[in-house]
Amino acid sequence: MAKINLNRVEMPRQKPEVRAKNYNEVALGYSAEQALEEAERCIQCPKHSCIDGCPVEVDIPAFILALREGRMPDAVKILKSKNALPGICGRVCPQETQCEEVCTLEKKGAPIAIGRLERYVADWEQENMGASPVDPVPPTGKKVAVVGSGPAGLTAAADLAKRGYGVTIFEALHVAGGVLMYGIPEFRLPKAIVQNEVNYVASLGARIELDSVVGKLVTIDELLSSGYGAVFLGTGAGLPMFLGIPGENLNGIYSANEFLTRVNLMKAYLFPEYDTPVRIGRRVAVIGGGNVAMDSARCALRLGAEKVYIIYRRSEAEMPARREEVENAKEEGIIFKLLTTPKQFFGDEQNNVVRMECYEMELGEPDESGRRRPIVKEGSEFTIDVDVVIVALGTTPNPLIASTTPGLETSKRSTVVADETTGKTVKNKVWAGGDIVTGAATVISAMGAAKRAAADIDAYLRG
Amino acid sequence: MYKILLKQDLVPNIHLFKIEAPAVAKKAQPGQFVVIRIDEKGERIPLTVADWDKAEGSVTVVCMEVGTTTRRLATLSTGDSIADFVGPLGIPTHIEKFGTVCCVAGGFAVAVVMPIARALREKGNKVISILGARNKDLLFWEDELRSVSDQLIITTDDGSYARKGLVTEPLKELVESGEKVDRVIAIGPSIMMKFCAKTTEPFGVKTIVSLNPIMVDGTGMCGCCRVSVGGATRFTCVDGPDFDGHQVDWDLLFARQRTYLEEEKRSLEQWQHQCGDYS
Numbered sequence: 001m002a003k004i005n006l007n008r009v010e011m012p013r014q015k016p017e018v019r020a021k022n023y024n025e026v027a028l029g030y031s032a033e034q035a036l037e038e039a040e041r042c043i044q045c046p047k048h049s050c051i052d053g054c055p056v057e058v059d060i061p062a063f064i065l066a067l068r069e070g071r072m073p074d075a076v077k078i079l080k081s082k083n084a085l086p087g088i089c090g091r092v093c094p095q096e097t098q099c100e101e102v103c104t105l106e107k108k109g110a111p112i113a114i115g116r117l118e119r120y121v122a123d124w125e126q127e128n129m130g131a132s133p134v135d136p137v138p139p140t141g142k143k144v145a146v147v148g149s150g151p152a153g154l155t156a157a158a159d160l161a162k163r164g165y166g167v168t169i170f171e172a173l174h175v176a177g178g179v180l181m182y183g184i185p186e187f188r189l190p191k192a193i194v195q196n197e198v199n200y201v202a203s204l205g206a207r208i209e210l211d212s213v214v215g216k217l218v219t220i221d222e223l224l225s226s227g228y229g230a231v232f233l234g235t236g237a238g239l240p241m242f243l244g245i246p247g248e249n250l251n252g253i254y255s256a257n258e259f260l261t262r263v264n265l266m267k268a269y270l271f272p273e274y275d276t277p278v279r280i281g282r283r284v285a286v287i288g289g290g291n292v293a294m295d296s297a298r299c300a301l302r303l304g305a306e307k308v309y310i311i312y313r314r315s316e317a318e319m320p321a322r323r324e325e326v327e328n329a330k331e332e333g334i335i336f337k338l339l340t341t342p343k344q345f346f347g348d349e350q351n352n353v354v355r356m357e358c359y360e361m362e363l364g365e366p367d368e369s370g371r372r373r374p375i376v377k378e379g380s381e382f383t384i385d386v387d388v389v390i391v392a393l394g395t396t397p398n399p400l401i402a403s404t405t406p407g408l409e410t411s412k413r414s415t416v417v418a419d420e421t422t423g424k425t426v427k428n429k430v431w432a433g434g435d436i437v438t439g440a441a442t443v444i445s446a447m448g449a450a451k452r453a454a455a456d457i458d459a460y461l462r463g
Numbered sequence: 464m465y466k467i468l469l470k471q472d473l474v475p476n477i478h479l480f481k482i483e484a485p486a487v488a489k490k491a492q493p494g495q496f497v498v499i500r501i502d503e504k505g506e507r508i509p510l511t512v513a514d515w516d517k518a519e520g521s522v523t524v525v526c527m528e529v530g531t532t533t534r535r536l537a538t539l540s541t542g543d544s545i546a547d548f549v550g551p552l553g554i555p556t557h558i559e560k561f562g563t564v565c566c567v568a569g570g571f572a573v574a575v576v577m578p579i580a581r582a583l584r585e586k587g588n589k590v591i592s593i594l595g596a597r598n599k600d601l602l603f604w605e606d607e608l609r610s611v612s613d614q615l616i617i618t619t620d621d622g623s624y625a626r627k628g629l630v631t632e633p634l635k636e637l638v639e640s641g642e643k644v645d646r647v648i649a650i651g652p653s654i655m656m657k658f659c660a661k662t663t664e665p666f667g668v669k670t671i672v673s674l675n676p677i678m679v680d681g682t683g684m685c686g687c688c689r690v691s692v693g694g695a696t697r698f699t700c701v702d703g704p705d706f707d708g709h710q711v712d713w714d715l716l717f718a719r720q721r722t723y724l725e726e727e728k729r730s731l732e733q734w735q736h737q738c739g740d741y742s
Contacts, residue, residue: 211547249715257685275506
């Protein structure tokens, strides 16, 4: 029996007090020695449940073996044959609930750090291989339109381009990447990495049209009648949810989308060198408990806030954010006010938010999400002085596509209805995948859906 | 990159840009706007569409210098390019045969009112236009607006041209006059739109305004442009920019437009310093 090493190699990270003042990546990446040490822990078990745990079915044992044996180009090839964005996934996938959760060594508390190894291989490729030569593919002569250049759109485009289709991606913003660019901060996902991955997709032959708002500039029906054989919708869930409580339109109250877009996409942390401003609060309250809330809080901290609060209505056990990001936030000094929810906001004569009144909560019976329902404790109101509030409650799909596309079916939650396995919608020649179908979820699940849709589009167009 | 096919200085601090954007030109409708970004470090700002030419593949916007971005834009010339031009955004102005429509244009907004007045006239409306400027040097497109109106009334705050006064004065006379006015469209500085709406409210004449809050993406994903209309929160970029002027919470709009006064000042100081302009 293979010798089992339960010493999981730690990811080197910037110290909290240092990183709380900069936007550089927190996780520094494995060295070659660390990567080898971790790769050697993998017992290459015959069960390899890890592959099933991966939404895009990366052949994990194979790339780890290649790494261990010093066959790095092979590791890259194996990884990229299934995952077009490994530098991104290695950083932001919740591996702890996917491949690593079902790792044979998980039961012994030391699953292989698959995500860290994936990142290592992806970064190695960028540093050592430059632009990988792309195997020429016989063109099918058919065109596919992809709407949205986030994880779903990029993945669908990559897979379709690899199958010989003429792909055009239509992106509303002035850069490609979607939530990878505007949502996830630099210190968690460097924009240079995102740009490399976008360049890779372009190198496969996909054309990217920026500044192109489908639904305004051109409709889905117009795309279909102008020569595109199929359309894939990967427009995400970009509509912010607000609390709907008094005072929410005061100055200094942001949706997380707005705050993160100003900071990450428009680089407001470099204002006034970059022209887009963002209000730098002294006391910032972030409402929510997911990854976006953690990202928002950690950005606000880096902008120079004295105190940053996470205000979450349930307890820590129910927080949907990645454990790792909650730990990072705590280490950086973010204050967690759990079992708390805002009641209303108060402002000054200039309409600036100055104070927030909150309720304490307690947990009752589980609700539809399976988590214990938060219940307001009557009479428990208390106030916190705040000058910036970031509402990170979640997002739903932007209704723009649905409202300009006759024949598309949407659910009560504004998501586009699509087959779970194929991504096919009820509208002829239109597929969809990612957050626009599931509501806000993960980068990797969007990629998995996009791969399935691309395969189905290919089958359809081949007749 | 989007080329500036023509840059025209209309009056002091107000400039016209005809931009090469064929796809946007094909789709632009009156009342819609575009979001532009000059370069990599620039911010995204909304500008309402003044005109478009499908054959030429161009869209025309008019902007007034207020802060750093509009001043930087003013330094560009015919032949230069800007990084981004996104549109057409927003819901187009609702055009139908209402009967008699009064179009009120405040200052530089004559550019924005033009395509609306033209479309209304083409639909068979009687168009009475009111054009107001601070003084005669800031007046432009008088003949253009006259060409699409059945009647044109001009006001200048200081009386240096035509009638002395604010646009609300002839507007009030019109709605009081007994002539049936079916709709008013008032576009200009927010304070002007507010007072136009207040003027028509006692007479129950539907008044459409085009709101101008701060924006970032312009496609409905951030909520920066949120306004309160009839007690409900709306996103100007996707639910507007046209709204019922009698339902708008004007004080909230003014307050939110002042969110970045400090930052705007800092930005302008930095830019002026970079230009060597210490005025």
